[in-house]
Amino acid sequence: MKTYDLAELALRNLRESSLRNSLTTLGIAVGVASLVAMLSLGIGLQKLATRRLVSSGLFDTVVVMSRRDLRGFGHDDERNTATAAESRTLDEPARLEIEHLPDVLEAYPDIRFITELRYQDKPHLTMVSGIPSSARSNDAFSGIQGGFFSSEGAAEVILQKSFAAELLGKATKPGQEDEISVTELAKPLLGQELTLRYAQRIASPAAPEEGLPAKAGQSAGAESARQRDIPSDVAYSVISREQKLKIVGVSDLDPDSMRGAARARVFLPLNLAENLHVMQPSDLRDSMRGFNKQPSYSTISVRVKSPKQIEAVEQAVKKLGFNTFSILDATRSLRQFFAVLDLFLGIFGSLALAVASIGIVNTLVMAILERRREIGIMKAIGASDGDVKKLFFAEAGAMGALGGVVGVVLGWLIGHVINLGTNIYLKRQSLPPESFWSVPWWLVGAAIVFAFIVSLVSGLYPAARAARLDPVQALRYE
Amino acid sequence: MTTDPNPSSRNGFPEVRIINLCRHYQMGDTLIRAVDGVSLQVRAGEFVALLGSSGSGKSSLLNLIAGLDRPTSGAVIVEDKDLARLSREELAKYRLHTVGMVFQSFNLVSRMTLAENVDLPLRFAEVDRSRRDALARQALERVGLGGRTTHRPSELSGGEQQRAALARALINQPKLLLADEPTGNLDSHTGTEIMNFIREFNESLNMTIVMVTHERGLAERYAKRMIFLADGKLVDDQLNSAAVTATGQDGAR
Numbered sequence: 001m002k003t004y005d006l007a008e009l010a011l012r013n014l015r016e017s018s019l020r021n022s023l024t025t026l027g028i029a030v031g032v033a034s035l036v037a038m039l040s041l042g043i044g045l046q047k048l049a050t051r052r053l054v055s056s057g058l059f060d061t062v063v064v065m066s067r068r069d070l071r072g073f074g075h076d077d078e079r080n081t082a083t084a085a086e087s088r089t090l091d092e093p094a095r096l097e098i099e100h101l102p103d104v105l106e107a108y109p110d111i112r113f114i115t116e117l118r119y120q121d122k123p124h125l126t127m128v129s130g131i132p133s134s135a136r137s138n139d140a141f142s143g144i145q146g147g148f149f150s151s152e153g154a155a156e157v158i159l160q161k162s163f164a165a166e167l168l169g170k171a172t173k174p175g176q177e178d179e180i181s182v183t184e185l186a187k188p189l190l191g192q193e194l195t196l197r198y199a200q201r202i203a204s205p206a207a208p209e210e211g212l213p214a215k216a217g218q219s220a221g222a223e224s225a226r227q228r229d230i231p232s233d234v235a236y237s238v239i240s241r242e243q244k245l246k247i248v249g250v251s252d253l254d255p256d257s258m259r260g261a262a263r264a265r266v267f268l269p270l271n272l273a274e275n276l277h278v279m280q281p282s283d284l285r286d287s288m289r290g291f292n293k294q295p296s297y298s299t300i301s302v303r304v305k306s307p308k309q310i311e312a313v314e315q316a317v318k319k320l321g322f323n324t325f326s327i328l329d330a331t332r333s334l335r336q337f338f339a340v341l342d343l344f345l346g347i348f349g350s351l352a353l354a355v356a357s358i359g360i361v362n363t364l365v366m367a368i369l370e371r372r373r374e375i376g377i378m379k380a381i382g383a384s385d386g387d388v389k390k391l392f393f394a395e396a397g398a399m400g401a402l403g404g405v406v407g408v409v410l411g412w413l414i415g416h417v418i419n420l421g422t423n424i425y426l427k428r429q430s431l432p433p434e435s436f437w438s439v440p441w442w443l444v445g446a447a448i449v450f451a452f453i454v455s456l457v458s459g460l461y462p463a464a465r466a467a468r469l470d471p472v473q474a475l476r477y478e
Numbered sequence: 479m480t481t482d483p484n485p486s487s488r489n490g491f492p493e494v495r496i497i498n499l500c501r502h503y504q505m506g507d508t509l510i511r512a513v514d515g516v517s518l519q520v521r522a523g524e525f526v527a528l529l530g531s532s533g534s535g536k537s538s539l540l541n542l543i544a545g546l547d548r549p550t551s552g553a554v555i556v557e558d559k560d561l562a563r564l565s566r567e568e569l570a571k572y573r574l575h576t577v578g579m580v581f582q583s584f585n586l587v588s589r590m591t592l593a594e595n596v597d598l599p600l601r602f603a604e605v606d607r608s609r610r611d612a613l614a615r616q617a618l619e620r621v622g623l624g625g626r627t628t629h630r631p632s633e634l635s636g637g638e639q640q641r642a643a644l645a646r647a648l649i650n651q652p653k654l655l656l657a658d659e660p661t662g663n664l665d666s667h668t669g670t671e672i673m674n675f676i677r678e679f680n681e682s683l684n685m686t687i688v689m690v691t692h693e694r695g696l697a698e699r700y701a702k703r704m705i706f707l708a709d710g711k712l713v714d715d716q717l718n719s720a721a722v723t724a725t726g727q728d729g730a731r
Contacts (some may be wrong), residue, residue, distance in 0.1 A: 016589055377585045381599045381646065382574025385566050469714045471546045475585065476605055 001387045010394035015365070022287040024356075024363040025403045030354030032407025033450045036443060037414045042342040044415075044437035047336065050307075056293035062302040062310060062326045064098060064107070064317050066090040070093055088321040091296045098302055103309040108132045109297035111273040112264060113280065118195040119167045126163055128196070129264030130273025134303060145186035146249035152271040157245040159192055161185055163265035164250045167194075186250040196268075199279040201236050204393045238279050353451065356403070357458040360396055364462030367395070368469070376474025385467040392463035393456060400455020404448035412439055413448070493654065493686045494520040494543060501538050501710075504530035512538035513549070514710035522653070525680045525687040525721070527701035529694060535710035536690045537658055543688060544577055544656050545569045550710035556654070574602055578647030578685075580676075582659035583640040586631040586646075592618060593627035596646045603650060621675060637668030644675055648683075655679060657689040661696065675701050681723065 001009075014021045066089060088094055099107040111130035116123050135141055136148045149156050159167070164185040202306075245268070279299055304313045314324045368375070375388055415437045423433040501513040510627040512535045517648060520526050528536040536568040541547040542554055545561050556576060564572060573579075597605075605613070618624055621641040631639050632646045647655060657676060661669030677700050679685045691697055697704050702721050706714035 001601055002604050009601075012589070045580075189640065255687055268623075310616065374587050374589075377587060377604075379570070380544070380581075380585070382570060382602045382650070384570035384574075384602070386601055387570075472541050475546075475581070 001390060006390055006394050010398050013395055014090045014398060020363055021399060024359045025399045027356035027359040028400060028403025028451055028455065029406035029410055031356035032404050032447050033410035033414055034440065035349030036339050036351040036411025036447050038345035039342060039443055040415045040437050040439045042338065042345045043440060044435065046338040047438050048434060048436050058268055060307050062304060062317065062324050064090065064300040064302055064313050064322045065319065067323050089296045090300060090322065095300055097320060098300065098317055101313060102324055103305045103313055104351065105303040105305055106134060107134060107300050107302045108270055109274065110299045110301050113198065113278045115196065117266060117295045118197065124166060126266055127264040128266045128268060129269040132270045141251055141472040143182060143252035144249045145182045146190045148249060149269040152269050154269055155245050156269060156270060157250045158251055158267040159189065159247060161250055161252050161264040164189055170215060171241040182250055182252045189247050189250060192247050194245045194247055196245055198241055198276060200239045200241045200277050201279045202239055243276065273316045319367045353454055360399060360455055360458035361461060364392055364396060364459060368462055368466045372469065372474050375469050376471045379471035389463040392466050393459045396455045396459025397452055401448065401453040404451030407451060408444050408447050413437065491522050492519045493522040495555040497553045499542060499554060500550045501542060501547065502550045511710045513542065516712050518705065518712060518715065520686060520688060522686055524683050525702045527697035527704050528688065528690045528707060529692065529697055529704055530707035531692060534707040536707050539707065540658055540688065540690045544579055544662065545572045568692060574651055575650055576654055578652040578655045579645050580640065580647050580657040580660045582662035584643045585731055586639055586642060589630050591624060591628050591630055592642045595642060597647055599646065599650050613649055617649045636664050637671055640664060640672050641675065653686060654655045655685045655687050657687065658729065659690055
């Protein structure tokens with residue numbers, strides 16, 4: 001039988017006992033609706049969690065470090081395997097190479113140092129960090145007062161709010177920072193000038209000369225003192241310098257959050273920080289080994305296009321001869337959690353559909369009993385087993401497809417109502433509204449296809465039974 | 479054995495050959511021998527009546543010829559094919575293209591209009607819709623129901639329903655028309671009407687007719703050969719020269 005004829009006959013048959021068939025279809029619709037509602041909830045929650053994590057800037061970042069550095073940390077496995085050839089220096093060419101890997105957005109050196117800042121002639125010691133302009137877009141600086149750096153090399157600074165409070169003399173105990181608003185702190189500080197004092201490293205080809213003891217940081221000072229003993233033809237001097245900076249922003253970022261650039265309380269534009277050539281702890285190690293033809297970075301942060309590509313990028317970077325670190329494991333377990341959650345929600349959602357599919361079997365078996373004679377007639381005038389089978393399949397499929405469509409709409413409505421209700425609740429609790437519910441197009445398609453397939457499977461038994469009907473007996477049946 | 483009055487080229491060749499055909503089935507503890515060792519040949523263009531009392535096995539024999547049932551043993555050979563050896567699929571094709579059937583109880587699908595009932599076999603034959611409509615209308619016009627294509631069977635009299643069933647049996651232009659008590663549910667007037675149509679198909683379309691009936695008078699008037707069955711066995715097989723041809727009679731009442 002032709003498909004068109006088949007569809008026409010099937011629809012006609014469905015219309016014939018419309019109450020029973022619409023109830024069966026409604027059953028499927030409810031099943032699909034529960035499946036859609038459950039899965040959209042799972043997907044929505046996952047999206048919400050992922051959105052939060054991605055915007056934190058953590059999950060799209062790989063930290064790259066040289067293998068050599070790990071020796072000092074007692075990694076026995078590394079000690080024997082990392083030969084000089086494999087363990088490359090993390091320098092500018094390496095950074096460019098990493099940046100040109102596929103799926104890498106940018107690779108920037110992590111520049112971080114502890115130094116002294118003077119504000120209104122009072123010294124304040126803190127951690128300073130260089131941040132790339134791309135940080136502007138991530139969550140870490142969403143609560144900024146004032147503005148972001150005007151350019152990559154601008155002599156500007158963004159303060160973390162607890163440091164801002166310190167500058168203003170509003171001493172805060174840890175955990176009480178929340179009590180002072182960022183706006184309040186930013187007002188007197190924005191546009192003010194700040195003096196950064198730091199230890200600059202200047203390469204000098206000659207034998208070690210009397211380096212000036214750095215006054216800036218204790219650690220830098222101590223290192224520069226030891227540095228004099230290095231017998232090498234590469235050497236450098238450490239000079240104390242000052243840099244005036246304009247305060248352009250105050251951020252409410254928590255310094256103890258997991259954010260990569262955090263733990264620093266003062267942020268500089270990355271280029272500016274680089275050009276200061278601040279003495280880095282790694283300089284000392286490298287100079288001891290005598291590799292130090294040009295400055296190297298202690299770590300490089302690599303931003304990847306999306307968290308999905310983290311693993312591939314990590315592998316690629318490892319092939320280049322570096323060690324990597326990312327919070328991929330954390331995302332992995334998160335993804336695992338949501339996979340399990342989706343599975344459970346899916347199973348519960350499918351239960352209703354399973355019950356509905358029994359309804360299809362029931363309806364079709366009833367239809368066979370009712371239309372026994374008709375099936376006999378059709379066979380007598382030339383219908384094959386296949387024709388009869390297809391007709392019942394078409395009826396099951398039509399109920400499934402229709403139920404699927406109605407179910408998706410119903411599920412969408414249910415989800416919206418739940419979301420709306422929850423947001424009203426959130427509002428009452430004075431929490432910001434969240435969209436924790438999402439119906440992606442693939443779910444719409446998959447739900448309809450799934451309902452269709454489930455219906456066809458339900459139609460298997462009735463269709464086979466109708467096809468095997470003995471026409472002689474069916475015609476005798478009144 | 480039989481001389482055939484029709485001059486068609488197909489005529490005289492055996493259309494249906496039945497060889498030692500048995501159809502037994504178990505009902506409780508007793509074995510029912512519905513058809514028990516029947517052998518006969520029906521030539522192309524013949525009009526054969528199968529006669530016998532109820533339970534004689536005439537309907538069972540007809541169902542075996544129609545390919546609706548399978549024999550316990552023996553063979554039914556139509557167009558050089560033994561129906562017993564055909565697959566279910568092939569048997570369906572045989573029923574679709576070679577055989578047309580009419581039943582005592584008409585067996586129209588009550589939910590469908592006359593036109594839809596008549597073109598149902600064409601759907602199974604995958605004929606295009608436009609051609610199907612034309613053929614169905616033609617067939618209905620042939621049995622005088624041209625104006626009632628959109629009616630449902632329940633809106634028609636018994637005679638009209640049987641005429642529609644005849645149109646349905648004709649639509650695939652089968653060689654063999656099998657009729658199971660076609661007038662059994664009709665009064666004598668409409669019964670005659672139906673029988674005249676069947677005789678016309680036999681004579682003008684040269685269809686081979688096998689008709690089951692228990693009315694000897696009916697068989698004598700229309701059939702050219704009468705086969706008598708009793709207890710599943712063939713008991714008599716005679717030519718009926720008394721049958722009136724369509725051209726030489728007035729449609730006797």
